[in-house]
Amino acid sequence: MKIVYHPRYTEVYASDPAASPGRIEPILKELEGKYDFVEPQAASEDDLRRVHAANHIESIQRDKHLYELACLAAGGAIKAAQIAIDGESSFGLIRPPGHHASPDHCWGFCYFNNIAVALVKLQKENLIENALILDFDLHFGDGSHNIFESTKVRYFHPEANTREKFLDQIAKKFDDEENYSMLAISAGFDRHIEDWGGLLTTDDYRTIGRLSKEAAEKNCQGRRFAVLEGGYNHSVLGRNVRAFVEGLA
Numbered sequence: 001m002k003i004v005y006h007p008r009y010t011e012v013y014a015s016d017p018a019a020s021p022g023r024i025e026p027i028l029k030e031l032e033g034k035y036d037f038v039e040p041q042a043a044s045e046d047d048l049r050r051v052h053a054a055n056h057i058e059s060i061q062r063d064k065h066l067y068e069l070a071c072l073a074a075g076g077a078i079k080a081a082q083i084a085i086d087g088e089s090s091f092g093l094i095r096p097p098g099h100h101a102s103p104d105h106c107w108g109f110c111y112f113n114n115i116a117v118a119l120v121k122l123q124k125e126n127l128i129e130n131a132l133i134l135d136f137d138l139h140f141g142d143g144s145h146n147i148f149e150s151t152k153v154r155y156f157h158p159e160a161n162t163r164e165k166f167l168d169q170i171a172k173k174f175d176d177e178e179n180y181s182m183l184a185i186s187a188g189f190d191r192h193i194e195d196w197g198g199l200l201t202t203d204d205y206r207t208i209g210r211l212s213k214e215a216a217e218k219n220c221q222g223r224r225f226a227v228l229e230g231g232y233n234h235s236v237l238g239r240n241v242r243a244f245v246e247g248l249a
């Protein structure tokens with residue numbers, strides 16, 4: 001298990017909850033010393049253009065600081081995906097998040113669709129044919145859905161009102177799906193019992209990580225990576241990420 005991280009991810013680039021000061025540090029504290037850290041490069045404009053329209057990219061470029069960090073986040077997802085191709089699992093401790101970024105617009109604290117930029121790059125390089133995305137964030141990743149609708153990449157966002165049903169849905173989906181060459185995970189932690197969604201326990205994230213690992217080992221030679229999406233209660237976010245990473249490793 002490698003953690004993809006860049007020191008610039010602690011920089012505050014906006015006034016939204018995903019960009020808030022002190023959000024990344026507690027996660028770092030939980031993971032440092034336990035896993036190897038790898039520093040990514042920023043995604044190139046070519047990488048972005050495979051997913052996003054030119055006018056969308058230009059609109060983000062108007063804020064130079066934001067653009068730099070959004071490119072670094074997309075680059076972090078690319079790095080995490082490349083590590084998975086090389087046979088090791090990985091977690092991108094990145095921000096800004098990406099799953100609300102569509103080809104030509106974005107909202108919900110997202111700018112570029114990190115996971116999509118990574119998967120489409122791997123497809124272009126003939127490293128994967130298709131992928132399954134599990135997005136367990138509280139919010140539906142409309143950007144990922146829009147980008148991959150009617151493509152070979154399948155997008156799954158579980159929804160349930162009890163934790164048992166939520167975990168069952170994920171397990172059932174993993175039982176049903178086959179023939180994918182990468183498992184990519186949009187890891188949002190805002191469904192935690194002490195976060196906005198008020199549903200999942202810390203241990204449930206470990207279970208989701210373990211289910212993901214088992215599914216990847218059964219279907220795609222263990223190729224799996226995850227990237228950070230939401231999660232806003234700084235006092236529990238670190239331990240939730242750690243639990244998930246321990247399950248996924």
Ligand SMILES: [Zn+2]
Pocket residue numbers: 137138139188190229230231
């Ligand atoms: Zn969310």
